[in-house]
Amino acid sequence: MSAPVTPPATAATQAAPPPPETVTVKVNGKTVQVPKTMPNWQGKPEATTMLQAARCAGVDIPHYCYHDKLPVAGNCRMCLVEFGTPMIGPDRKPVLNEDGSPKIARSVLPYEPGTPRGAIACATPISPGMEIYADSPATKQMREAVLESLLINHPLDCPICDQAGECKLQEYSVQHGQAESRFVEAKVHKPKAVDLGPRIILDDERCVLCTRCIRFTKDIVNDDALGIVNRGSYNTISAFPGKTFDNNYTLNTVDLCPVGALTSKDFRFKMRVWFLKETASVCTTCGTGCNTTIGSREGVVHRLEPRANDAVNGPWMCDTGRLNYKWIARADRLKEVRVGGRKSTWSTALREITAKLSTAPAGSVAIVASARQTNEELFLLKRLATKLGAITDSIAREGEPDRLLVSGDRNPNSTGARLTGVSFTEAGIQLPKIAAGIASGTIRSLIVFGEDVTQHGIDASLLAKLDMLVVSDILPNATTEAATHLLPGAAAPEKRGTFVNVKGRLQKFHKAVEAPGDARPEIEFLQELADAVAGPTGTSTIEGLFNRMTADIPAFGGVQWSAVGDTGVTLSL
Amino acid sequence: MSTKVVERKPLSAWERSYIPSFLGGLGVTWNHFKRTAPFLGNKPITMEYPEQKWVVPEGYRGAPYLVKDQEGATKCVSCQLCEFVCPPKAIRITPPGENGQPADRANAEKMPREFEINMLRCIFCGLCQEVCPEEAIFLQKDYSLTGTSREEMVYNKEKLLKLGGTHAGIQKWKHKLEEAEAQESFPVATEPQKHSH
Amino acid sequence: MDFFQNLDPAVQFFIFSAVKIGVVFGVTMSFVAYSVLVERKVSAWIQDRVGPNRTSPPIAQFIPILGPFLTRLGIFQPMADGLKFLLKEDFTPNYVRLAYFWLAPAIAVIPAFLTLAVIPFGSTLGNPDNKMVIADLDVGILYTFGIVSLGVYGIVLAGYAANSKYPFLGGIRSTAQMISYEIAMGMSVVSVFLLVGDLNLSKVIEYQAHGGWLVFKQPLAFFIFLVAAFAETNRLPFDLPESESELVGGYHTEYSSMKFALFFLGEYANMIASSAMMVTLFFGGWTLPFLGEPASGLLGGLLHIGIFVAKMAAFMILFIWVRWMFPRFRYDQLMDLGWRRFIPLALANILVTALVVAFVNR
Known part of the structure; x- marks a missing residue:
């Protein structure tokens, strides 16, 4: 970092x-x-x-x-x-x-x-x-x-130190240090494995007293939690008595710490850093869209780290976003295509859905998309909706913003949902209309992407009235239970795409790991579906689709995929 | 010129008759026969393997096994350098993770949750031993590894430790702990610690 | 015995001959089997190895005292080899000339055994009318040469029938080699018969019993006969027809299982026949310098047979020994040696012998 x-x-x-x-x-x-x-x-x-x-x-x-x-x-x-x-x-x-x-x-x-x-x-x-x-x-x-x-007093315990491999002390010792130690006296021993906060472990022996962590928490987070105590060789980083080091940005000190003094409890003894494949990605926890680096090995995500981008997050990210990856490897991930509650195949499910949608009368289909989806997916859904004359909407997700990075909008792509026309200025405003349509029987088919609509006014009894309920999601919920056609999707680290953050920054992210089981990136099957129902888009790659979308929607200003670097471009909204 | 023509000595009529070389051949083969045949010399070079076992020399690079220290504690701290350096990727280590079992030794903080060597992949190069900062893995003298399935040839931590035996070393973690305990108590008590000394 | 004596002499002769044939065949077969073992053992010792020492039936180890020797010397190896030959898949490539392909191994092995018919392998077993030879032919040596030259047809046919280039080359080489060396061989023997004055092999032995072994009188003839015997039996250093390195086995490349074993058997039977011929022609047959009279009892008869077999075994070991000592000749060297060295030498030998017989021995 x-x-x-x-x-x-x-x-x-x-x-x-x-x-x-x-x-x-x-x-x-x-x-x-x-x-x-x-x-x-x-x-x-x-x-x-x-x-x-x-x-x-x-x-x-x-x-x-x-x-x-x-x-x-x-x-x-x-x-x-x-x-x-x-x-x-x-x-x-x-x-x-x-x-x-x-x-x-x-x-x-x-x-x-x-x-x-x-x-x-x-x-x-x-x-x-x-x-x-x-x-x-x-x-x-x-x-x-x-x-x-x-x-002098460094314990030289690199074999058990999580920083080994990305440690400035190691690097500079190799580049500028001496091969042997002249120090023959007993070393000063300081507290080890100190529980500094809920997410941080401190090893005082490894500390070089650079005070980066103290300055960060005081000057950047405004939480003056850390300081140095004792004198001389006994200098020790410590949380102030009565204060715990538990703000939402503590894990940045792990990145900041040039040595292995501050380590993450979450990443502690989990994997050596030199095994990790680094993939440039974007955090999906809120609308800020902090740039991240995913550290993965052999299909398993081990950690997220902030990736410097002065236009979005600087070098920082919040702890919530950083730890929001474990659900990717959950055992109950949706891994099977299910039709009518039974395991099926992609070709069967897509054929059935295509047949149904192709003959659906205008207005008989509604689409609930998610603002967690990528622009390309939303664009394809909008194509479908236009062809079918369907009502579309997404679901709002609100939370408390903070003064540093966390946005009040907890969807990573609300702006994208609005720009593609899937949702309106106020997300969720169409949901009652859809519920009413289902209740009255005018809406016979519902397509839901990544949301549990039973939590948003369309309950299970309404869903039971539908002829067809196509649901694509990552984790099981009440809506996936009710689905006639269940299509397992991919989490952001398992696919590619672009988001637009709350400030209009268009950012792309890359694929770090494979989706489990039969699950596929949504863009793949949405493309098949949209091509079959609404006519071919003339492209089969995500790059081509992106370029088509930016050409079709004026707000994207015709920006090309190749022009969007790993730090993104700002759209003029 | 790099080609050197060697003068070939012309053979005499006697030599051309094949008789001297025939007699010479008889002599050479007879000497070997005499040395090897059981009723004469009985000194065959062949080692009759299953009955006679080869004396493995020092420094031989046989199968790599994990060793324990003189107190019976696992020496490996799961640094994964051997896994990284292993050319055929025969070694596979599962780190303990955040809530893993603590190390056998008080001060070493961690040890592998699982440590597997696929002996079918291992090429006995010794890089794991070379790279190990803890002197926890050694190429030992086993050269005849057999099994009836591929799974059986993947040796796990338990098996590797059992086969590896003990390697007495300097016990640096214990030494560090003793040094820390010998020191005057730390001037000011700081935060509550997970591992008390 | 009375019952036997009372039988018609023709029937007696028939029974005696049948028994002799059976015994000679059986002994030769086991000789072949154990020659192979000796070959492997001797080659191993010459090369500082141990040789076959594993094969033994599980019960052998329980035999007291002998058990450890039986299990460690490879005594049972020939049986295992034989069993293996019998049980292996008899593979016939689909492009061979089938009739010749089947015929060739038989033709290769039969002449070798037929040769043995005229060899006197002992004196008598007490009855002077019952000589220890299957067929006491007056033209014994001519018969031998006639039969031996049939042996080449087996190899030539094998090379032709296999319809594949390596066996074909092997067959060609074999023909040329056999024809070349048969001349030298035949001519070397002429001088022997000039001295003996009879073609019956029993008479040759009789001559030697009184006049001393012919090897001392005709060393050159013996030398030529010995070398030619190596060539005739396709043994190293003259095994060009089957040279593994360039002809991948030569004429028997396409053979497997028992058909291959027959070639193998033929080669060793030929060695035995050649050894027997050399013993008979040059080394006094069943006689020793002090033991020249036909036996008067059963014991003496068996002793004579033992002497014959021992001499033969010595030649077998020479065959084997030479194989592990000499590299193979080049083809032009082989031909050069046969035509330009041995035939003139043999001719000269005949001339000198004839002159000696004509003027000195008179």
């Missing part, structure tokens, strides 16, 4: 038509022009630091405590680098070398001019003509010394 924010992206968000003022510096002998100011953790312009300047030059300076989206603390000392500034003569003019270039004064200790003095790259602003020596012997020596200091 925490992919570095590229300066051009952030620059583009600022409304600054004149080219930004730049400063020329040298990084490892390479001259680069960097903006004089860059956005700080809150996005406000601040003097560019050496670390940011080095990044512009393509040089990564190792660091633990620095994070793009957190206040700078400068306490880990890992980013120490040797640097130099143009020498100024007594006449306040730059001193020049014989070849005319400015003479550079390397940073040295004030009381010991022969010894190089480093500066922390994360908090030292650049000045014109500055030279940063990210690879010099003195810099390397400083890094070695810092790492040795950090490792």
Whole structure:
């Protein structure tokens, strides 16, 4: 996680038509022009630091405590680098070398001019003509010394540490550390496996005291729950007495923690990270649509992590969304096609449904879609509805919003449902009309996707009146029980598609695992059904369907599938 | 030129008669016969396998088994490095997960819920032993692994531990625990801990 | 015995002959079987191996004292081999010439046994009228050569009948080889009969009993006969007709089961016949230098038979030994050796012998 924010992206968000003022510096002998100011953790312009300047030059300076989206603390000392500034003569003019270039004064200790003095790259602003020596012997020596200091009391228990494989301490030790320890005394032992909160376990011995977790919970979540207690070698991260570390964003500290000190209880000892296949996806828990990375192995989803997207969620996501994946592997997942309550096949079920729908009189069919479906699925349902003259609607799902990420709309694609015309400004407004239609006998067939309509005014006795009830869902409920044709569908990690979040951000997600049993991504059988009933769409791929949809519906502005990157595009609604 | 023509010595008439080579052949074959035949030398090179067993040399790479430490505790901590490094993917480890059985040893925190080696896939390369940070898996001296079904040749944790026996080592987790206990008590009590020392 | 003595002499002769045929056939068959075992054992020892040592019926291990030897020496291996040959699928490829295909193995094996008819394998068993030879022909050696040259038809037919290129090549090679070496073989024997003055093999033995073994008088003839015998029996170093490496078995490539076994049997029976011929012609047959008179009792008769069999066994072991010692000749070398070395040598030998007989021995 925490992919570095590229300066051009952030620059583009600022409304600054004149080219930004730049400063020329040298990084490892390479001259680069960097903006004089860059956005700080809150996005406000601040003097560019050496670390940011080095990044512009393509040089990564190792660091633990620095994070793009957190206040700078400068306490880990890992980013120490040797640097130099143009020498100024007594006449306040730059001193020049014989070849005319400015003479550079390397940073040295004030009381010991022969010894190089480093500066922390994360908090030292650049000045014109500055030279940063990210690879010099003195810099390397400083890094070695810092790492040795950090490792003095480290337990070196990587075999049992969940962070192993994505641990900055491991990585920097390999890249910049020493092969052997010179430390012969007994190590200081600190509390291990501390229960820090309902979702977090803390191992104090592994902590490098970078305070990223403290800054995150204080400055980002506004829940000042963590702090450092004790002195010297006994420094320990701890929750404040009487406070529990249980806000809805605690698991972000696990991502933030560069070492294995903070680990997730949910992911604890579950799978080694190097086995996980990473798939770019989108969280389906609310309308925000946080970008996620699904970690899966051999068809099993093991964890979700936030994927940085400054236009949506930054590098964060909430704990609720992060842990909302376990139902995917539930044993009672719908895995069989059922016709009339008996196990059947896709071809039989689709043939029967097609036959019924093709002969259905206009107005005798109603469709209840779900705002959890992808745009492409909704588009196909709308095609069906138009052909059949059917009433359509989706179901609203509301909750409490918070001030950071969680949206009040708990459907991931309410906007998409509105744009495709499946639901209206207020979702669910048509449901009573459908219920009445069934009661009066004008509606003979009902198609339900991913919703339990018995909870929304169309109860089992009404459903019993129907000639045909086609239900596609993932988990069993009262509606799937009543279905004449039950079509098992796929969860978001099992298919591809696009959502539009509450702010109009169109985002696509990819397939991480296979759907269980006979279950298929809805798009596949909906395509067959829509082609058979409403005439062919002329495309059989999700890309083609998406392009067709964006061409048909003006709100999508004709955006092509290939133009929607992994971080999405914002629609102008 | 890389080709070297070797001068071939012309054969004399006596040599061309095949008689010296015939006699030489008789001599060579007779010497072997004399050494091997039971009533003469009785020194065949063949080892009569099921009755005579081969003495496995030190460092032989036989079947990989899990070992226990001198206190009978499982050494494996389920780090899964062997599973990762295994070239034929013969090793399969089920990690303990959040609520798994705690490790046999006080301080090691975890051990595998299940550990399977498919001996039909294993190529006895020894990378698992090489990579193991806990000295928990060793290629031992078993070279004759047989079974009547494929399932039988997938050795589970219990079987691997039983076959592996004990390997006395430095017991680093125990050492760490002792070091922690020898230390003055931690200055300030912090949160309630799951694993008390 | 009285009953037997009272029978008509013709009937007596018939019964005696039948018994002799039966015994000779039975002994030869078991000789073949155990030659194979000896071949495998000797080859194993020459190659520092153990050889067959597993086959034994389960009850053998319970025999006191002998049990461990019986189970560990492979004594029962020939039985297992025989059983295997009998029980294997007799596969006939569908493109073979069926009649010849069936005929070939029989033709290969019969002449080998017929040859044995004229070999005197002992003196008498007490009765001077009843010689230990099945057919005491006056033209014994001519009969032998006549029959032996039939053996090649088995191989040629096999190569032809199989309708496949490797057996065909094997058959061709065999024909050329057999014809070539038969000449040398026949001519080497001529000198022997120049000395003996009779073609009856019993007379040859009689001559040797008094005049000393012919191997000392005709070493060159013996040498040529020995080499030619190797070639005639298709043994290494002259097994070109069946060379595994280039002809994948040669003439018997397409054969399996008992038909293959018949070729196998023929080869070993030929070896036995050749050994018997060499013993008879050059090594005094059943005689020893101090034991030349026909036996007067049953015991002496059996002793003579034992001497004959022992000499024959020695030649069998030579056959086997040479096989594991020599690599195969190249085909041109084989032909060169036959036509340009042995035939002139044999001719010269006849000439010298004839001159000696004509001028010295007179």
